[in-house]
Amino acid sequence: xxxxxxxxxxxxxxxxxxxxxxxxxxxxxxxxxxxxxxxxxxxxxxxxxxxxxxxxxxxxxxxxxxxxxxxxxxxxxxxxxxxxxxxxxxxxxxx
Amino acid sequence: xxxxxxxxxxxxxxxxxxxxxxxxxxxxxxxxxxxxxxxxxxxxxxxxxxxxxxxxxxxxxxxxxxxxxxxxxxxxxxxxxxxxxxxxxxxxxxxxxxxxxxxxxxxxxxxxxxxxxxxxxxxxxxxxxxxxxxxxxxxxxxxxxxxxxxxxxxxxxxxxxxxxxxxxxxxxxxxxxxxxxxxxxxxxxxxxxxxxxxxxxxxxxxxxxxxxxxxxxxxxxxxxxxxxxxxxxxxxxxxxxxxxxxxxxxxxxxxxxxxxxxxxxxxxxxxxxxxxxxxxxxxxxxxxxxxxxxxxxxxxxxxxxxxxxxxxxxxxxxxxxxxxxxxxxxxxxxxxxxxxxxxxxxxxxxxxxxxxxxxxxxxxxxxxxxxxxxxxxxxxxxxxxxxxxxxxxxxxxxxxxxxxxxxxxxxxxxxxxxxxxxxxxxxxxxxxxxxxxxxxxxxxxxxxxxxxxxxxxxxxxxxxxxxxxxxxxxxxxxxxx
Numbered sequence: 244x245x246x247x248x249x250x251x252x253x254x255x256x257x258x259x260x261x262x263x264x265x266x267x268x269x270x271x272x273x274x275x276x277x278x279x280x281x282x283x284x285x286x287x288x289x290x291x292x293x294x295x296x297x298x299x300x301x302x303x304x305x306x307x308x309x310x311x312x313x314x315x316x317x318x319x320x321x322x323x324x325x326x327x328x329x330x331x332x333x334x335x336x337x338x
Numbered sequence: 339x340x341x342x343x344x345x346x347x348x349x350x351x352x353x354x355x356x357x358x359x360x361x362x363x364x365x366x367x368x369x370x371x372x373x374x375x376x377x378x379x380x381x382x383x384x385x386x387x388x389x390x391x392x393x394x395x396x397x398x399x400x401x402x403x404x405x406x407x408x409x410x411x412x413x414x415x416x417x418x419x420x421x422x423x424x425x426x427x428x429x430x431x432x433x434x435x436x437x438x439x440x441x442x443x444x445x446x447x448x449x450x451x452x453x454x455x456x457x458x459x460x461x462x463x464x465x466x467x468x469x470x471x472x473x474x475x476x477x478x479x480x481x482x483x484x485x486x487x488x489x490x491x492x493x494x495x496x497x498x499x500x501x502x503x504x505x506x507x508x509x510x511x512x513x514x515x516x517x518x519x520x521x522x523x524x525x526x527x528x529x530x531x532x533x534x535x536x537x538x539x540x541x542x543x544x545x546x547x548x549x550x551x552x553x554x555x556x557x558x559x560x561x562x563x564x565x566x567x568x569x570x571x572x573x574x575x576x577x578x579x580x581x582x583x584x585x586x587x588x589x590x591x592x593x594x595x596x597x598x599x600x601x602x603x604x605x606x607x608x609x610x611x612x613x614x615x616x617x618x619x620x621x622x623x624x625x626x627x628x629x630x631x632x633x634x635x636x637x638x639x640x641x642x643x644x645x646x647x648x649x650x651x652x653x654x655x656x657x658x659x660x661x662x663x664x665x666x667x668x669x670x671x672x673x674x675x676x677x678x679x680x681x682x683x684x685x686x687x688x689x690x691x692x693x694x695x696x697x698x699x700x701x702x703x704x705x706x707x708x709x710x711x712x713x714x715x716x717x718x719x720x721x722x723x724x725x726x727x728x729x730x731x732x733x734x735x736x737x738x739x740x741x742x743x744x745x746x747x748x749x750x751x752x753x754x755x756x757x758x759x760x761x762x763x764x765x766x767x768x769x770x771x772x773x774x775x776x777x778x779x780x781x782x783x784x785x786x787x788x789x790x791x792x793x794x795x796x797x798x799x800x801x802x803x804x805x806x807x808x809x810x811x812x813x814x815x816x817x818x819x
Contacts, residue, residue, distance in 0.1 A: 258692050258693060259657070260677060260693070261681045270689075270690065274697065277694065280752055281639035281643065284643075287714060289710060289714060289717065292717055293713070294709060295719055297541050298541060298719070298766075299571065301570075318434045322662070323661060324659070335672065
């Protein structure tokens with residue numbers, strides 16, 4: 244499975260990773276090699292196999308609808324790169 | 339013998355008989371650390387004052403591990419103590435809560451020595467992917483300690499802690515335990531709460547102990563096992579006293595030896611050591627027989643689609659808004675800030691896996707890669723189910739090779755991935771497995787034996803491991819530093 248640096252740019256955009264041209268070239272080569280190595284997976288017949296997304300047979304886990312203590316706002320904000328008394332501050336989002 | 343060389347159960351006995359004081363023990367470990375840490379570099383953050391304080395308070399606890407110094411991997415949230423996951427993107431992150439396992443260790447009064455080095459976000463097999471510095475293997479400082487819990491394994495092997503916590507997504511407890519000549523156990527998925535463990539691949543991650551012998555492993559597993567309302571994937575099942583399983587006789591135990599694992603690029607000396615281990619297990623009363631896990635050869639690609647897919651989703655939260663690094667080099671525009679922060683904050687392997695996972699989940703490729711991998715995961719799990727109808731446990735090498743040289747595999751991601759080829763199937767199936775020392779190669783490097791068991795049957799693993807350990811002395815050797 245060959246990947247072009249252009250494919251890598253698209254995947255990078257989806258992953259919110261801005262990549263340099265050199266990174267795009269390297270990743271195109273490395274991801275291509277990795278996917279090629281994984282090609283033999285496609286030969287395996289999985290027609291009758293149900294997908295396993297989780298190792299335990301858990302469905303919904305419920306608890307009583309009771310409020311429990313939560314973390315104070317100032318502690319939640321303490322690790323933010325930029326914040327005021329009540330908000331996380333981010334750069335401009337809309338024009 | 340110095341105190342730092344002993345096991346937790348030996349030290350616990352000495353403390354209870356009042357032959358030593360927990361404070362002396364913590365000082366012994368801290369002195370050892372002072373003497374060797376500049377060569378081993380097992381830790382990212384040291385907490386000696388906290389360790390001393392906890393040692394002083396240890397007489398208040400009834401736990402058999404009270405006062406025994408512990409090393410904690412740096413992807414466990416520790417309230418008020420830096421938790422970086424060895425990533426630049428979390429270089430300044432100070433959690434506001436403790437992981438459940440950390441809370442339990444605090445309640446039992448295990449002095450915290452510090453937070454250990456790891457591959458960034460637990461992605462790697464050598465600890466060389468740390469965003470800060472590599473760790474050395476105490477048996478040969480030019481070699482890797484394995485990974486991703488390489489810092490914890492090296493700390494325990496070097497006497498810089500008596501016990502350690504690691505996390506295991508594809509082998510990250512067992513492979514470094516094998517490389518460093520110590521015991522490492524990945525419990526059944528759901529046996530131990532993951533609350534407060536920084537997520538890598540949520541359907542595969544599990545916390546477990548790294549210790550000097552099997553008895554210590556059972557004691558530490560007792561401490562951390564059980565349901566937690568803060569982790570809805572933790573299993574609400576009774577937890578046995580795992581030390582009750584430590585019986586030197588293996589009479590009646592049936593052990594399968596899957597042929598596939600010995601073909602996966604396994605070194606000759608590793609194969610010989612596993613052959614010798616089979617004889618030891620038989621001499622203890624076990625019946626060993628060759629068996630087959632036909633789909634295990636597909637485990638590596640299956641894992642390297644599922645784990646990166648889950649990681650690409652879990653790591654979306656690092657965006658420079660709520661915590662951690664924010665790039666000062668971005669335009670004053672939010673999308674550019676996200677993308678620049680993530681480019682500068684993540685290391686090469688993490689980016690590679692985010693990209694691989696994003697690709698496997700993207701429109702047009704989801705069915706061919708991600709969904710295909712989930713179906714193959716079912717086939718692998720079924721192989722184990724069938725094998726466990728006949729056998730109580732399965733054995734194989736923990737890793738195909740012993741510890742490799744620092745730098746040897748950093749340019750070749752695929753070669754690095756192959757180091758986990760024997761451990762990965764276990765995470766996909768969600769079953770428990772332990773690595774114990776079972777020999778040394780001609781270079782003097784430790785070899786690990788992996789024992790795999792049925793879901794929630796850690797007791798049988800520990801029994802088999804203990805039966806082996808009681809007839810060998812590999813676990814008694816310590817590296818010269």
